[in-house]
Amino acid sequence: MPEITVDEAIGLALAEEMRRDANVIMFGEGVATKRRDLVQEFGALRVRNTPLAEGIIAGTAAGAAAMGLRPVVDLLFTPFLCFAMEEIVNSAGKLRYISGGQFSFPMVVMAMTGSGWGVGAQHNHNLEAWFAHAPGLKVVMPATAEDARGLLKAAVRDDNPVMFFSDMTLGFQKGEVPLEERIVPLGQACVRRAGRDVTIVSYSKSLHTCLAAAEKLEGMNVSAEVIDLRTIKPLDESTVLASVRKTGRLMIVHEASGLFGVGAEVAALAAEKAFGALKAPVVRLTGPDAPAPASPALEQAYMPQAEGILAAARKLVGASR
Amino acid sequence: MIPRTEDGAARSMLETMMLVRAFEEQNVALAASGKMGGTCTSVGQEAAAVGVVKALRSDDLILTNHRSVGHLLARGAEPRRVLAEIMGRSTGYCKGKSGSLHISVKELGVILTSTIVGGELSLATGVALSLSMKKTDAVVACFFGDGAACEGVFHESLNLAAVWNLPLLYVCENNQWQAFVHRKETMLSDRIAPRASAYGMEGVTVDGNDVEAVHAAALAALAKIRATGKPMLLETYTYRTRGHYEPDDQSYVDRDELAQWRARDPIELMRERLLAERRIVPDQLEHIRERVTDAMAEALAFASNSPFPVASELTTDVYA
Numbered sequence: 331m332p333e334i335t336v337d338e339a340i341g342l343a344l345a346e347e348m349r350r351d352a353n354v355i356m357f358g359e360g361v362a363t364k365r366r367d368l369v370q371e372f373g374a375l376r377v378r379n380t381p382l383a384e385g386i387i388a389g390t391a392a393g394a395a396a397m398g399l400r401p402v403v404d405l406l407f408t409p410f411l412c413f414a415m416e417e418i419v420n421s422a423g424k425l426r427y428i429s430g431g432q433f434s435f436p437m438v439v440m441a442m443t444g445s446g447w448g449v450g451a452q453h454n455h456n457l458e459a460w461f462a463h464a465p466g467l468k469v470v471m472p473a474t475a476e477d478a479r480g481l482l483k484a485a486v487r488d489d490n491p492v493m494f495f496s497d498m499t500l501g502f503q504k505g506e507v508p509l510e511e512r513i514v515p516l517g518q519a520c521v522r523r524a525g526r527d528v529t530i531v532s533y534s535k536s537l538h539t540c541l542a543a544a545e546k547l548e549g550m551n552v553s554a555e556v557i558d559l560r561t562i563k564p565l566d567e568s569t570v571l572a573s574v575r576k577t578g579r580l581m582i583v584h585e586a587s588g589l590f591g592v593g594a595e596v597a598a599l600a601a602e603k604a605f606g607a608l609k610a611p612v613v614r615l616t617g618p619d620a621p622a623p624a625s626p627a628l629e630q631a632y633m634p635q636a637e638g639i640l641a642a643a644r645k646l647v648g649a650s651r
Numbered sequence: 652m653i654p655r656t657e658d659g660a661a662r663s664m665l666e667t668m669m670l671v672r673a674f675e676e677q678n679v680a681l682a683a684s685g686k687m688g689g690t691c692t693s694v695g696q697e698a699a700a701v702g703v704v705k706a707l708r709s710d711d712l713i714l715t716n717h718r719s720v721g722h723l724l725a726r727g728a729e730p731r732r733v734l735a736e737i738m739g740r741s742t743g744y745c746k747g748k749s750g751s752l753h754i755s756v757k758e759l760g761v762i763l764t765s766t767i768v769g770g771e772l773s774l775a776t777g778v779a780l781s782l783s784m785k786k787t788d789a790v791v792a793c794f795f796g797d798g799a800a801c802e803g804v805f806h807e808s809l810n811l812a813a814v815w816n817l818p819l820l821y822v823c824e825n826n827q828w829q830a831f832v833h834r835k836e837t838m839l840s841d842r843i844a845p846r847a848s849a850y851g852m853e854g855v856t857v858d859g860n861d862v863e864a865v866h867a868a869a870l871a872a873l874a875k876i877r878a879t880g881k882p883m884l885l886e887t888y889t890y891r892t893r894g895h896y897e898p899d900d901q902s903y904v905d906r907d908e909l910a911q912w913r914a915r916d917p918i919e920l921m922r923e924r925l926l927a928e929r930r931i932v933p934d935q936l937e938h939i940r941e942r943v944t945d946a947m948a949e950a951l952a953f954a955s956n957s958p959f960p961v962a963s964e965l966t967t968d969v970y971a
Contacts, residue, residue: 355784375784378815380811381807381810381811381814383807383810383811385773385803385804385807386773386776386804386807386808386810386811388773389770389772389773389774389776389777389804389808390773390774390776390777390780390811391777392773392774392777393714393762393773393774393775393776393777393778393779393780393781394777394778394780394781395777396762396763396774396777396778397762397777397778397781397782398781399777399780399781399784401777416767416769416770416773416804417770417773417774420767420770421765421767421770421773421774425753425755425763426968426969426970426971427748427968427969428745428748428749428753428755429745429748429749429753429755429757429968430743430744430745430746430747430748430749430968431746431967431968432744432745432755432756432757433755433757433762434971435971436971465969466969466970468970488971489971490970490971
């Protein structure tokens, strides 16, 4: 299998889907400038630059989707989505329901986020929980090149608006991607590493930190099972619950701030549906309730680190009843 | 010179305006009696809506705003299904999931009623993009008010439509009111149409209370859009003669201004003109009145007797 970066995998998925379906179009800030290969193959009508105006980009996507096109829009950095909340949340997310099912909104909104580049809080803000809270939207956050390709393809083919958040630093990470076309269905988590003692649930860049920690935990006789959610919404409840029932211990790790976040939802899931299996309180390791910093030193402090996961996992196993 | 429509079409526009007015007045009465929630009526703006919608082709598409009864009924929506929707019944166009504020009718090409002021402007470009990619000469008509013209998305929408040459007729119904605030408090200019030129777009203002003038201006604009593929802005200068929503005592409205505009009621203007020019005879007018009255009674009976959605509908149609 060839090795390509996450960013290249995204480009591959876009080209494959545009080739497969003439209704797939793409536009956004610098899309035609950056993706010359797509312009060359599919033409300037299907691959367009836009003004720096996130609201109308997202709204135009919603209007085109209502008419049967399958737009993919690039809004660059996740905090910029605040300019497009009306179009994404009020229109794309709600109008299928409001119209009594007359219209669908098959569209993908792409944006980058995550610490590691020192871009600071107005380019880096992991907002996945906001959109997961909005009805009608699906939310995807890949951790590998293969998943970036497979999830983006599934997102383009989905008849609902899908938020596709990619981590900036992860974009340059290489991974094996199969030659043949492979779709990663939305709503399916993946057990990245099997284990017996503790379940670690994560996604996106934090997954790799968790895997590194799990490797070290093995040497300390702690067997960690690591789950990659891949899709935040719809949440794959059964994969999480099966693991929690097996290990009896649950830790959730993500870069987004913890308050009212994805970790809280996963913890509530375990409390509601696997309480009897829990041998210890659920643990969350997350970013703080603070804007993402720009200083490299503060960025490291902001992100969950392997050492923290190690310590928390050992404490969790030790504290068990 | 006042534009004149062919007599049959002129009578038809008068009838549609009377239907819209009767529908809105029935809504006002129903809201006042507590039989349903209040709505945002389009009373006073009938000519602006009917004149434009009657100029559209059946393959043209519509996006509109929370005062959409005129656009819906002029497009041919059944009063009974609109009323059922407003009353939250399952026989409404959106199965009762819209209520009065967001009615869409796919089969009639009404893609959206947006109650978020400006929402229609943000989706209209995408709807028009789909038409331009299909290479038809159909046009999207997007109805919004002077309030929406003060939203940032107005600028974003007109700019993008101009840059991409989208087949879009922007129709600004300048009704002088932005919810409970008079336009004079929020804009230094009197008109919206001059803003179009800032985007390299043609903008015209028409007397929004003269349905034949509106109709002629809309036909001319649509022909130009079809011929050039470029968007245009048509401002229908009119007045909202009732409150923001029902009930509303309009205590904040200048009495003289309201009286002046009521004296130029679009339906009265058209009726008097057609009678004076002998383009309608009193008998025909009487028949129109009867048809409108019957339609309202029929709509009310249908909607009142329609079932509410069952509770399981609460979570259907969320995801495709």
